[in-house]
Every structure is written in structure tokens, then in C-alpha cells.
Amino acid sequence: MDRIIFHIDVNNAFLSWxxxxxxxxxxxxxxxxxxxxxxxxxxxxxxxxxxxSTPAKKxxxxxxxxxxxxxxxxxKLKVFPADHKYYSMxxxxxxxxxxxxxxxxxxxxxxxxxxxxxxxxxxxxxxLKFAYMLxxxxxxxxxxxxxxxxxxxxxxxxxxxxxxxxxxxxxLYQNEIKDKMWxxxxxxxxxxxxxxxxxxxxxxxxxxGDLANAxxxxxxxxxxxxxxxxxxxxxxxxxxxxxxYWEPKGISNEFTLPKDERNIEVLNEKLxxxxxxxxxxxxxxxxxxxxxxxxxxxxxxxxxxHQRKLKNSTNVTNExxxxxxxxxKEFYKGEPIRLIGIRLDNLTLKETYQINLFENVEEKNKDxxxxxxxxxxxxxxGSNIITKASLKNSNK
Numbered sequence: 001m002d003r004i005i006f007h008i009d010v011n012n013a014f015l016s017w018x019x020x021x022x023x024x025x026x027x028x029x030x031x032x033x034x035x036x037x038x039x040x041x042x043x044x045x046x047x048x049x050x051x052x053s054t055p056a057k058k059x060x061x062x063x064x065x066x067x068x069x070x071x072x073x074x075x076k077l078k079v080f081p082a083d084h085k086y087y088s089m090x091x092x093x094x095x096x097x098x099x100x101x102x103x104x105x106x107x108x109x110x111x112x113x114x115x116x117x118x119x120x121x122x123x124x125x126x127x128l129k130f131a132y133m134l135x136x137x138x139x140x141x142x143x144x145x146x147x148x149x150x151x152x153x154x155x156x157x158x159x160x161x162x163x164x165x166x167x168x169x170x171x172l173y174q175n176e177i178k179d180k181m182w183x184x185x186x187x188x189x190x191x192x193x194x195x196x197x198x199x200x201x202x203x204x205x206x207x208x209g210d211l212a213n214a215x216x217x218x219x220x221x222x223x224x225x226x227x228x229x230x231x232x233x234x235x236x237x238x239x240x241x242x243x244x245y246w247e248p249k250g251i252s253n254e255f256t257l258p259k260d261e262r263n264i265e266v267l268n269e270k271l272x273x274x275x276x277x278x279x280x281x282x283x284x285x286x287x288x289x290x291x292x293x294x295x296x297x298x299x300x301x302x303x304x305x306h307q308r309k310l311k312n313s314t315n316v317t318n319e320x321x322x323x324x325x326x327x328x329k330e331f332y333k334g335e336p337i338r339l340i341g342i343r344l345d346n347l348t349l350k351e352t353y354q355i356n357l358f359e360n361v362e363e364k365n366k367d368x369x370x371x372x373x374x375x376x377x378x379x380x381x382g383s384n385i386i387t388k389a390s391l392k393n394s395n396k
Contacts, residue, residue, distance in 0.1 A: 004118035004127050005242075007149040007157035008098065008134075011166035013111030014038040014051035016144040017090045018080050035059060036078040039067045050082055054166065064301055087111075093142055101134070106154075106242040109303075112161075114154050114242050131169045139167065155238035156181075158190050177236040182209025191233050194300045196222055208234050251289075253277045254341030260299045261337050268325055274342040275321035287347045288313035292320060294327040295341035305343070306331040313348060320344070 010016065015038050019031045031053060038051040049070050052061050059074040071077050091110045098105055101124065104116035117127050124130045131148045139145050145167035149160030152174050159181060160172035172180055187197045189208050199222045205211050211219070212234035216227050223230045232238075253274050261267060271294070282289060293307035306327050314320065324342055 002118065003116070003152050004121060005151055005154055005157040006115040006117050006127075006131065007108075007151075007154070007161040008094075008113055008115060009147050009149070009161045010094065010111040011145045011147060012051050012053065013144075014082055014087060015053055015080075016051075017087050018083065020090070020143045021083065021086050022080075031078065031080060034078060035061075035074050035076065036080065037061060037067070037070060038082050039070075039079045040082060042067055090142070090144075094138065094146075097138065097142065098134075104242060104244060106244060114157060116242055117150075128169065128171065135167065135169055151236075153236070153238040154240055154242070155190060155233055156236050159188075159236075162188070162190075172236070174236060178209070181236060182207060182212060182234075184208050186211060189234060192230070193298075193302050196230075250343055250345045251278050251281050251285075251287075251347065252295075252341060252343035254295060254339055256339050257337060262334060264328070264332070267328060267332070267337060267340055270340050271324045271328060271342065272321050274340070275317050275324055278342050278344050279315055279317040279320050282315040282344065282347070285347075287349060288315050289320075289344035289347055290314075291345040292323045292327065293343040293345065294324050294331075295339075295343060296328075296332065296337055297339035299336040299338050301338070304331070307343075307345070309346075313346075 012032070015036065016032060018038055023030060033055065034053060035055045035058075036053045037049045037056055040047050040050055047067055049061060049063050049065050049067060052063060052070075056070075056074070056077070061070045061073055061077070067079060087110055094111075095105065095107060095113060098113065098115060102115055102117070102120045104119055106114040108114060117124075117130070121127060127150055131150055135146055135148055147161045147163075147165050147167070148169045149157040149162070149172065150169065151157040151160055151172045156172040156174075156177070160170040163170040163172075163180075184207060186192060186200050186206055186208055187194070189197075189211070192200075192211075200206075200211065200219070203218060203222075205214055205219070211231060214231060214234075216231060219230060220227045255270050255274060257266075257270070290310045290313040291307055292310065293305050295303065295305045297303045308323060308327050310319075310323065320342070
């Protein structure tokens with residue numbers, strides 16, 4: 001049976017969801033139909049365009065540019081603040097609707113996911129007809145539009161959903177790659193960063209097709225040991241499985257750094273802070289995790305992550321922090337980092353434990369007691385007054 005993967009992507013998610021919220025509150029104008037953007041706090045590094053309306057695109061306004069720059073392109077631009085709590089609610093509504101058709105969903109971000117349709121095709125029939133039905137159902141019931149890409153793997157499904165927007169369904173099956181993908185500029189290939197794309201152009205590789213048919217030796221200086229992978233994705237080859245993390249089982253926190261950061265020690269400090277936050281939430285819910293994932297977003301807004309499965313489940317801050325540091329060391333390549341995060345998955349209400357002769361059980365018990373005392377103090381004070389990060393910084 002051929003794999004059939006959907007990539008479902010909300011069109012201009014933050015702006016669309018804000019528009020719905022405003023209309024529900026009596027706002028007389030649908031901001032999706034005017035030159036408008038959702039913008040972050042201009043006093044911080046978040047003072048950028050987070051989402052833009054279709055009319056805003058006509059003036060060259062782009063996601064991730066500063067609001068100052070966007071206003072220079074259109075001086076009557078309307079800027080609305082982000083409401084992440086509301087976005088989270090709308091996101092859950094979308095994923096809950098999708099989960100009524102299939103449990104095999106990988107949430108890629110708050111506004112996009114992959115769905116393994118091949119496993120439920122016998123129930124719902126032709127994937128194209130189903131995709132149109134699903135797209136219209138989301139529009140009618142939830143009030144916003146999506147693009148759906150259909151392919152035989154995640155990479156091509158993602159590429160297909162980025163074709164003409166909004167409110168569209170596109171396919172990119174294996175036999176359509178040459179006709180639909182190879183003529184696209186190399187910048188459009190998912191997984192190729194801005195810097196790599198510029199280096200490829202300098203070597204005369206300007207389209208995805210150029211890379212698909214390139215001599216591996218020609219690109220080795222750019223991609224090194226990832227050269228074979230780069231040519232494979234240009235040929236639409238992707239064997240990755242869905243990471244089925246959809247459910248409110250996971251706990252995560254992310255932190256946007258005040259400036260692009262390469263210093264591993266600074267990144268480790270942020271991991272300590274994040275480890276405290278997620279582990280405290282674990283203990284508050286009486287849960288344990290056996291899967292820890294570190295998330296990075298670089299200065300080109302390329303997001304990547306790496307995870308590790310533990311032998312024993314835990315909710316101890318030090319264990320989560322030390323594992324996170326090891327994960328970061330394994331996959332961080334020294335690029336400037338804009339955002340760092342930790343996600344905990346495979347949560348359980350019960351601690352699983354296998355005896356390890358080399359483990360310091362006494363130290364583990366001590367850490368658990370310290371965490372419990374700190375949680376109790378912070379709970380009484382109603383704030384995160386005491387943290388291991390603050391103690392660490394005070395000793396510098």
C-alpha cells in the first residue's frame with residue numbers, strides 16, 4: 001500500500017484567528033480583507049511581522065520583517081497584537097476535528113500538522129475528494145481556511161501545501177516531482193536554509209531540479225556529510241515516519257533569546273531555566289517523562305529538534321537538564337540561535353524504573369527532595385522565587 005500523507009497548514013494563522021476573535025467581539029471589519037498584520041512587541045526582538053493579510057502581500061510586506069520596515073511600505077498599515085492563548089485554543093479545535101478522522105497525526109507547529117491518510121483510506125475513500133471535504137469542513141465549522149498538500153511522504157506533502165494559496169488542495173506524488181517541483185527556485189526546497197541556497201546559486205544550482213541532478217562532489221563543500229541527503233530531498237525522497245505527538249501528553253516551553261546566540265554556555269543556561277519550568281509542570285501534574293526533546297530555531301527561522309528516550313522515566317530537574325545539555329551537544333552545529341526550547345513527551349502517571357548499577361541513587365533521591373522543597377516554597381509564595389538557575393547565577 002502506498003503511503004498517503006496530508007500536510008494541513010492554516011492560511012495566515014495568527015491573522016485569521018485574530019480576525020475571527022475580533023469579529024466575535026463585534027469588530028466591524030474583517031482584517032483578512034485589509035492591509036493588516038499581527039505584530040509582536042516593538043520594544044523587544046519580537047517587534048516583527050508574525051502574520052500578514054493577503055492584501056498586505058501586494059505591498060511586499062513579509063513575515064519576520066520589522067514593523068518599522070512594514071510601515072514604510074504602507075503607512076496606513078493596521079497592526080494587531082498577538083493573542084497566543086486564543087491561538088492555542090483555535091489550534092486545539094483544529095487538531096481535535098482532525099483527530100475524529102485519524103489518530104495518526106503529527107503536530108508540526110501550532111498551525112500545521114501531518115496526517116497519515118493511507119491508514120484510513122479504506123474508511124473514507126479517494127484522498128483528493130476527502131481533502132476537499134475536510135478543507136471545506138474546517139472553513140465552515142471553524143471559520144478559517146487551510147491548504148492541504150497530499151503526497152507519498154512528509155516532505156512532498158509539505159511542499160505541496162505551499163503551492164498556490166489560500167484555501168487550496170494540491171498533490172505532489174512521486175510521479176509528479178519532475179513536473180511540479182524541479183522547476184521551482186532552490187530557495188523553495190523545504191530543508192534548505194537561506195545561506196545554503198545562496199551558496200548553491202553561486203555554483204549555478206538555481207532550481208530544485210538542478211540540485212536533484214547535481215554531482216554530489218559539486219556540493220560537498222556546502223553540505224559535507226549531508227550532501228546525499230540534500231540530493232535526495234531535491235528528488236522528493238523522504239522516508240521519515242510521522243512523530244505521533246498529538247495529544248495533550250506533551251509539555252513544552254520555548255524562549256526567544258534577546259540576541260542571536262552561539263555561546264554554548266549561554267544556551268545551556270537557558271536550558272537550565274527551561275528544565276526547571278517543564279519539570280515543575282510535570283511534578284504539579286504528578287507525571288513523569290521518558291522522552292526529552294531540545295528545540296532550536298536559528299537566525300534564518302529554520303526550526304530543528306533532536307530527542308532522546310530515557311531508560312527510566314523522570315520528573316527530576318537535574319536529570320532533564322543534564323539530558324538536554326547532552327542532546328544540545330549532539331546536534332548543535334554552531335549556527336546563530338534565535339530560540340531554544342524543551343519538550344517532554346510520553347508522559348505517564350507512574351514512574352518506570354530499571355536498576356542501573358552505575359547510577360547514583362542517593363544523588364537522585366537528594367535531587368527529588370530538593371525539587372519537592374523548592375516546589376512547596378514557590379507554591380506558598382505564589383511565584384518562582386527560588387530556582388536552581390537563580391542559585392547558579394548568584395554563585396558566579
